[in-house]
Structures are given as C-alpha cells and as structure tokens.
Amino acid sequence: MRIGEIAVVSSDQGDRGHFLESLCDQIETVNEDISFGRYMINDQLLIHFYGIYPQEDRLSLDLISQKILGYIILFRWGDVNSFRQAQKFADLFTSRYGASVVIAGHVDKNKPGMPKEFESGIPIDKRGVFIFCNISESRSVRKVVLALVDQILDQHNN
Amino acid sequence: MRKTILIADNFEYEITDLRKSLIASGYEVRVVAKPEEIFPLIQRSKPHLIIIETRIPDLNLELLIEQIKGHSNFATVPIALAGNPRTVEEKINFFNYEIDEFFYKPFEAEELIVRLETLLKEAELALEKVPASASGFNGSLAEMTLVDLLQTLEVGKKTGTISLRKNEKEGLTYITNGEVRTATLDNLEPQKALFRMLTWTSGSFSVRMQQHNAPKNISMTTQELISEGITRQYRWKKLTQEMPPLQTIAQKPGRYFENLNKDEFLIAEMVDGQLRFSDIIEKSPFDDIKALRILKKLYENSVIKAVTNSFTKTEENAVAEINGKNGNPPQDDRLKSAFAKVLKHSEHQQISNFERRRIERRREDRSEVDRRMGYRSRQGNICLNKSELMMLRNKLTAEIQQEN
Numbered sequence: 001m002r003i004g005e006i007a008v009v010s011s012d013q014g015d016r017g018h019f020l021e022s023l024c025d026q027i028e029t030v031n032e033d034i035s036f037g038r039y040m041i042n043d044q045l046l047i048h049f050y051g052i053y054p055q056e057d058r059l060s061l062d063l064i065s066q067k068i069l070g071y072i073i074l075f076r077w078g079d080v081n082s083f084r085q086a087q088k089f090a091d092l093f094t095s096r097y098g099a100s101v102v103i104a105g106h107v108d109k110n111k112p113g114m115p116k117e118f119e120s121g122i123p124i125d126k127r128g129v130f131i132f133c134n135i136s137e138s139r140s141v142r143k144v145v146l147a148l149v150d151q152i153l154d155q156h157n158n
Numbered sequence: 159m160r161k162t163i164l165i166a167d168n169f170e171y172e173i174t175d176l177r178k179s180l181i182a183s184g185y186e187v188r189v190v191a192k193p194e195e196i197f198p199l200i201q202r203s204k205p206h207l208i209i210i211e212t213r214i215p216d217l218n219l220e221l222l223i224e225q226i227k228g229h230s231n232f233a234t235v236p237i238a239l240a241g242n243p244r245t246v247e248e249k250i251n252f253f254n255y256e257i258d259e260f261f262y263k264p265f266e267a268e269e270l271i272v273r274l275e276t277l278l279k280e281a282e283l284a285l286e287k288v289p290a291s292a293s294g295f296n297g298s299l300a301e302m303t304l305v306d307l308l309q310t311l312e313v314g315k316k317t318g319t320i321s322l323r324k325n326e327k328e329g330l331t332y333i334t335n336g337e338v339r340t341a342t343l344d345n346l347e348p349q350k351a352l353f354r355m356l357t358w359t360s361g362s363f364s365v366r367m368q369q370h371n372a373p374k375n376i377s378m379t380t381q382e383l384i385s386e387g388i389t390r391q392y393r394w395k396k397l398t399q400e401m402p403p404l405q406t407i408a409q410k411p412g413r414y415f416e417n418l419n420k421d422e423f424l425i426a427e428m429v430d431g432q433l434r435f436s437d438i439i440e441k442s443p444f445d446d447i448k449a450l451r452i453l454k455k456l457y458e459n460s461v462i463k464a465v466t467n468s469f470t471k472t473e474e475n476a477v478a479e480i481n482g483k484n485g486n487p488p489q490d491d492r493l494k495s496a497f498a499k500v501l502k503h504s505e506h507q508q509i510s511n512f513e514r515r516r517i518e519r520r521r522e523d524r525s526e527v528d529r530r531m532g533y534r535s536r537q538g539n540i541c542l543n544k545s546e547l548m549m550l551r552n553k554l555t556a557e558i559q560q561e562n
Contacts (some may be wrong), residue, residue, distance in 0.1 A: 047550060141556050
C-alpha cells in the first residue's frame with residue numbers, strides 16, 4: 001500500500017474540518033492542532049489529508065513536512081487577516097520546504113458565485129496557484145486538490 | 159574460479175551491453191530466452207546469481223521462483239528481477255516474491271555490476287546462516303515508524319509480525335487482518351509495550367507476512383492505536399526538546415527534595431547516578447510520556463542534572479574530537495549534535511553488517527528509482543511517482559464530472 005500525504009492549512013479549525021469532510025472517506029480528529037482524513041484511490045493507493053494550523057514553533061509542520069506532497073492553504077475571501085496568514089504560509093512552504101502550494105480562497109455559498117474563469121485557478125508563481133473554492137461543496141474541494149496535483153505534475157515534468 | 163551469472167531475458171538487444179560488461183569483469187554469463195529452458199539451464203550451469211526479465215511471454219514467474227527456491231542446490235542463490243513495472247499493483251506484487259533485487263531497465267551496466275557484486279558477496283556471507291524464507295520487507299525506523307507500518311498493514315488488511323529493534327531491545331507486534339492482536343517488549347504488558355514502540359523513531363524494523371497464533375490482548379482498534387501513536391510521537395518530540403539526550407546519565411545534587419509531589423518524588427528517588435534518563439523512563443511504573451514529563455520538570459527545576467561525561471568510549475572520542483578543535487569545552491548544541499551522530503552510529507552497529515548493507519542498498523536504490531522515474535528527490539521519504547499522481551488525478555476528475 002502506497003500512501004501520499006497532503007496538508008490543508010488554515011487558522012480556522014472548522015474550515016479545516018469542512019474541507020476534509022467534503023473530500024475524505026474517513027475523518028479522525030487527533031487533537032485541536034491536527035485533523036486527519038483518508039481518501040482512498042484504490043486498494044493500493046491512499047492519500048492522507050492533514051488539517052493543521054502550525055503555530056510559531058512550527059512543530060506540527062516539521063513533524064509532517066518530511067513526507068508531504070504539497071500544501072493547500074485555505075483562507076476566507078474578504079478576511080484580510082486570514083489572507084495575510086495565507087501569504088505567510090505560502091512563502092514559508094515554497095521557500096523552506098520547496099513544496100507545491102495551492103492557495104484557496106473560501107467563498108461562502110451565500111455570496112455571489114465565482115466567475116467560471118477562476119475555477120481552474122490563477123498561477124501566481126512557478127510553485128503556487130490561486131483558486132476560489134467553497135469548502136462545503138464536494139466538487140469545489142476536489143477542484144482544489146486537482147489544482148495541487150497538476151502543480152506537482154508540472155514540477156515533475158520540469 | 160569464475161562465477162556464473164544466468165540471465166533469463168528475451169530482449170537480446172537490452173542485455174547485449176550488460177553481457178559484454180559482465181564478461182569483461184570476469185564472470186561467465188549464460189543467457190536463456192525461452193521460459194521452458196530456464197530451469198534446466200539453471201540445473202546444468204549452477205549459477206551463482208540469476209537475473210529474470212519479468213515480461214518473458216508465457217513465463218509463470220511465481221512458479222519459477224518457487225521452483226528455484228524449493229531446490230536445495232539453489233535455495234540460497236540470489237535472484238534479481240529486471241523490467242519496468244508500470245502500475246502500483248505490479249510493483250507491489252514483486253515484493254511478495256522471494257527476490258533479492260529489482261533492476262529497472264534500461265540498465266546502467268557499471269552500476270548494475272557493482273550491485274551484483276554486492277549481492278554475490280552477501281550470498282557468500284549468508285551461506286553461513288540460512289535465512290528464513292517469509293515474504294516481507296525491512297527498513298529503518300527513521301524512514302517508517304511503527305505508526306506508518308500499522309497504517310500500511312491496516313489498510314491492506316494484512317496478517318504478519320512487525321519486529322522493531324532499538325539499541326539492544328527487540329519488540330514484536332502481531333497483526334491479523336490489519337488488526338493489532340498483541341505486542342511484546344521486555345516483560346511489559348502488551349499495551350505498554352506497544353505504546354513504547356510507537357515513540358521509537360530510530361532503529362530498524364522487519365515486517366514478515368506470516369500466519370501466527372497470537373492471542374488478542376490489545377483491545378484498541380488499529381485506527382485508535384495509530385491516532386495514539388501520532389499524538390505520542392508529537393508529545394515525545396516536544397518534551398525531549400530542551401532536555402539532554404536521553405542516553406545521558408542522570409544524577410541529583412542532593413538527597414533532600416522540596417515541594418515534590420508523590421510521583422515526582424518516586425522518579426527522583428530512582429536517580430542514582432548510574433541510570434540514564436531512558437533507563438529511568440523504562441523502569442518507572444508510569445506511562446513513558448508521563449515519566450518523561452516528570453523528568454523534564456525535575457531537570458528544569460535543577461532537582462536532577464545530566465552527567466556531562468557519561469558516554470561510552472566511542473562517544474567520549476567524538477566529544478574529545480570536538481573539544482580538541484578549539485581547546486574549549488563544547489557548546490551544548492555542538493555536544494548534542496556530537497551525541498546525535500554517535501548514537502546514530504551506535505544504533506547502526508546493532509544491526510548486523512549484512513542487514514545494514516541490505517537496508518542501505520535498498521535506500522539508495524529507491525532514490526535511484528525515483529531519479530529514473532523522472533521525479534526529483536524530495537526532503538520527504540514517501541513520494542508518489544507519476545503514475546500514482548495520475549491515478550489520483552483521474553479519480554478526482556471522474557468524481558468532479560459525476561457531480562456535474
């Protein structure tokens with residue numbers, strides 16, 4: 001059995017939880033700092049999703065970053081503080097870990113729908129892409145993960 | 159006497175260069191292309207090593223390997239497979255065979271010869287001790303901890319035993335259909351033994367897929383144990399920061415303690431100037447995390463301290479080497495890094511040289527495989543290759559389309 005691992009980073013535990021619930025077959029919350037879900041591809045391949053919010057000491061990041069495929073950074077569209085945190089993490093992951101990153105702006109379902117052009121994401125850097133999403137919607141969440149996978153594949157091709 | 163290598167391969171153009179290089183290196187090479195002629199040629203030529211291409215038409219690979227391993231004259235001959243598996247299933251299937259190596263094509267003849275020579279030397283050493291035959295895999299706990307191994311066996315609903323070795327200790331965990339049955343380590347009760355092994359991030363492991371009759375002594379499910387293991391590893395790492403290495407001997411400046419609760423007093427009483435921090439944790443009546451927490455508090459409050467020259471001769475030499483460089487006593491962080499190197503070296507020596515070379519060779523081969531498959535090496539240990547990423551991509555795309 002092969003296992004890949006992806007981290008979902010957000011300061012809001014609820015947002016991390018919703019994202020994982022919209023995607024994973026099985027959820028386990030380990031403690032308030034780490035949530036954990038499994039997404040089965042087939043009986044030989046499994047993806048683990050870790051919902052984290054690394055604090056100043058970055059211990060949880062160092063603990064899991066050794067095996068991570070890439071990072072999904074969530075923030076709330078319209079929340080400036082949330083966006084600044086996301087920027088900070090994007091810099092950290094790309095510079096410290098050289099990882100692929102997707103920054104996902106969560107748009108509440110009550111707000112006007114996002115333009116279709118935004119659905120595939122906007123490349124912002126050779127290692128990152130920006131995309132809108134609705135974390136409660138299964139299809140939207142899968143598009144975010146798909147954007148990350150495409151990022152990783154692009155890197156392998158280069 | 160020249161050693162004989164038998165190559166079973168029907169792609170002649172792929173092995174021409176390899177054949178020439180092997181002959182130039184002093185080996186006798188026999189080549190066979192038809193599956194029905196492979197075993198008879200093995201019986202006639204009595205090779206010292208066998209390489210089999212996995213895609214020979216009409217070849218029953220599993221049967222052939224069983225035939226070779228089942229024959230008393232050839233049971234200890236190393237077998238290497240050669241090919242280019244495209245799917246995860248194919249690759250994983252190969253690890254269920256009793257093989258010693260896998261070579262990806264196209265070959266790099268020079269590198270392959272070095273690896274073959276290593277295999278031949280190891281086979282000579284192994285003749286002194288016939289290895290048990292059971293399918294499985296080995297590795298280092300630095301790469302895969304017990305948590306990772308439990309996850310793997312649980313998802314695959316596998317049955318087998320996991321043996322962990324750290325310093326001079328060996329622990330066993332018994333799994334049936336992915337569920338943990340029991341664990342043994344020293345004379346600890348099963349759950350405590352398992353909890354202790356869950357925190358091990360150095361040492362070696364060996365997994366054997368085999369039936370067993372272990373009783374069910376651990377009531378927690380494997381998923382609960384995995385959650386527990388992740389939490390314990392996190393807490394252990396956090397607690398061991400700002401502490402001396404656990405292999406250091408602990409001592410206390412005086413016998414009189416103030417303001418200690420009952421548990422702290424008990425731990426402080428165990429400190430006798432002979433036991434290491436790790437010994438105290440293991441011998442205490444408490445859970446390991448609790449014992450470590452108490453030790454850390456006692457250390458921070460200067461109730462106990464670490465003996466700075468409590469090392470083995472090897473460790474002493476490492477510290478002296480650092481001291482000698484600038485003539486001054488080393489800074490704490492330099493001392494800690496000297497410890498880290500030496501302890502890592504000591505743990506390495508616990509594994510037999512045969513096993514260590516096998517582990518190192520597999521590790522190198524994985525990174526070489528990664529390079530050949532076209533994806534960069536990562537700081538991480540688990541990386542999906544392109545085909546696996548494509549499988550993930552395909553699944554996501556299909557699910558998105560279904561929801562449209």
